[in-house]
Amino acid sequence: MAPSRAICSARITLQRASTITVPQRRCLSAYGYEQAKVLALSTLGEPKDVLKLHSHSIAPPHGDLLTLRFLASPINPADINQIQGVYPTKPVFTTALGSTDPIAVGGNEGVAEVIAKGGSVKGVEKGDWVIMKKQGFGTWRTHAQTKADEVVVVKGEDREGLKPEQVGTVSVNPMTAWRMLQDFVSLKEGEWFVQNGANSGVGRAAIQLAKLWGYKSLNIVRKRETGMDELKADLMSLGADAVVTDEEFEAKGFRDQVKEMTNGGREPIRLGLNCVGGPLVNSMAKHLAAGAHIVTYGAMSKKPVSLPTGLLIFKDIHFDGFWVSRWSDKNPQDKEACIKEVLHLTQQGKFKDVPMSPVTWNHDTKQDELVDAVQGTLEGFRSGKGIFVFGNT
Ligand SMILES: NC(=O)c1ccc[n+]([C@@H]2O[C@H](COP(=O)([O-])OP(=O)(O)OC[C@H]3O[C@@H](n4cnc5c(N)ncnc54)[C@H](OP(=O)(O)O)[C@@H]3O)[C@@H](O)[C@H]2O)c1
Structure with a gap:
């Protein structure tokens, strides 16, 4: 078990688009364990009834593993259907995140930043952004650890000038x-x-x-x-x-x-x-x-x-x-090419992202705020797509 005492260290990130220096807090426990939070369900049902915030810690990566810090994760209609149990791909319940009962993390789309990598990872660097290759990853979380071959890497030039919200909504x-x-x-x-x-x-x-x-x-x-x-x-x-x-x-x-x-x-x-x-x-x-x-x-x-x-x-x-x-599973390379092309069109101002209603998710954001945002997606006539935008996590 990882030690629970958290130390929040300051990390300085240079944002390329605005060239403003933005300090970001990063919550680490002793021995470099990331303090992660996930919005997860332990049973199928209405989001407001079944989603709960769960904390766990992530060990430093080894081998082909990447540790990710999420930047933006949208709330899509299919995510709700999945939680309700009326979507063909069912949530994958696990106790691997240290919960007493098996839980499944909500969300299927998003963008994360690589914050650490195992020794055998090639072609992915700290600071790269990544998009999940497959559905069912569980993207409503502050941090995750995954194998390097399970993500599409978005290098600096492919995201130059783009916001996480734009990159995090490109793959569906x-x-x-x-x-x-x-x-x-x-x-x-x-x-x-x-x-x-x-x-x-x-x-x-x-x-x-x-x-x-x-x-x-x-x-x-x-x-x-x-x-x-x-x-x-x-x-x-x-x-x-x-x-x-x-x-x-x-x-x-x-x-x-x-x-x-x-x-x-x-x-x-x-x-x-x-x-x-x-x-x-x-x-x-x-x-x-x-x-x-x-x-x-x-x-x-x-x-x-x-x-x-x-x-x-x-x-x-x-x-x-x-x-x-189904298409993405059969055509992973075409999916990657398509993602890059849409990002390129967005950079050129030829493709506009959807109107969004961002919900900021910080380390101390309350469960109710996050759950309300998910439940609200079920209402029609919305002014923008709900999207979790991660701040100080
Ligand atoms: N098959 C696939 O691979 C795939 C991939 C992506 C999305 N989808 C599906 O595509 C649909 C749209 O997804 P999205 O992410 O683009 O949605 P979105 O941006 O959240 O927009 C939802 C849309 O649904 C309309 N809507 C909501 N409730 C409705 C109702 N009761 N009757 C008629 N229209 C209603 C909304 O119209 P108002 O503004 O008038 O409320 C809005 O146009 C969803 O069903 C999603 O599951 C399927």
């Missing part, structure tokens, strides 16, 4: 948008795709990537009582070609508008992206060109997708599903 949503735009239909420049949930992280990424690649986007958002015009303007500023509410999309006469937008169908809509589900998907399918694909990647409304028989038979509309975890 932008990747999902990228693959769905590329892997189901070969859209030609000037051709359209239609998507619902267009203001989600994935939707925003799809708008921007499509713009860069010369595709046009018809974007559907949920009608909201306030801020509708601002939301539409925001998505247009990202490069959307049209933004409508679900009500406008389903209204009589919208077909004529689609005809006009698509130049009488000469610029066809050949792809649909769906993260909402329910009857809206059938309405989307009606606007698609023959042979088009609708790719389902989420179910935010919790309503099923029912397949329209006539469109299946007479227009050969294809219904597909996409899961970025």
Whole structure:
């Protein structure tokens, strides 16, 4: 067991983007053990009922191990589904972190800094940033220890000028948008795709990537009582070609508008992206060109997708599903290349990250603050994605 007495030592970090010297406290126990905290569950359920803060210590790394200090970890809808037990990959419960009962650390995405490495680690240095290669890492934690081959390394030049929040949200949503735009239909420049949930992280990424690649986007958002015009303007500023509410999309006469937008169908809509589900998907399918694909990647409304028989038979509309975890496991090198490319586009100002609601996680941050942030993700019409940003840990 590691000694529990913690010594907080001052560490000076030079932040490249601003060239401001920022002192960061680092809490070490005697003998170089890191004092870590994790937000973890011991049973499946609602986040507010099952998430607890747990402390443990991490020994100095040896062999191929890295010790990481987390910088930013988002709270994605899938993380909540996983805690509820309704996601295909289940949390991995363990007593390895010194808890009496087995616990699983929440969170699947994030960025961490390498603060120490074992003697046989090659190609990763202290100060490098890393992103987890696979789902299920448990990223809602101040520190972790892992094998060097389980992370994608982001060296200084690849993150120059970027904030941890930008690097920590690159590996799920932008990747999902990228693959769905590329892997189901070969859209030609000037051709359209239609998507619902267009203001989600994935939707925003799809708008921007499509713009860069010369595709046009018809974007559907949920009608909201306030801020509708601002939301539409925001998505247009990202490069959307049209933004409508679900009500406008389903209204009589919208077909004529689609005809006009698509130049009488000469610029066809050949792809649909769906993260909402329910009857809206059938309405989307009606606007698609023959042979088009609708790719389902989420179910935010919790309503099923029912397949329209006539469109299946007479227009050969294809219904597909996409899961970025499956894709990433099969294509680790492509994933790394994709991450670097999105970071590069972000550095060039060609790709904007999503609006975020940061929650600062310091060494003494209370459990309730962290749990509330996770539970709040279940509410709709949010102004920004919840993200833990680690301060003095
Ligand atoms: N299959 C995959 O590989 C994969 C990868 C990434 C994400 N996803 C899924 O994609 C979806 C979006 O994820 P994200 O991280 O991009 O989300 P996000 O940024 O947190 O945004 C959530 C989106 O869902 C909408 N929404 C929330 N509740 C809704 C409801 N009851 N009915 C209709 N829309 C609702 C929100 O619209 P309002 O602003 O109107 O509330 C917003 O557009 C999630 O289902 C997630 O699990 C899947």
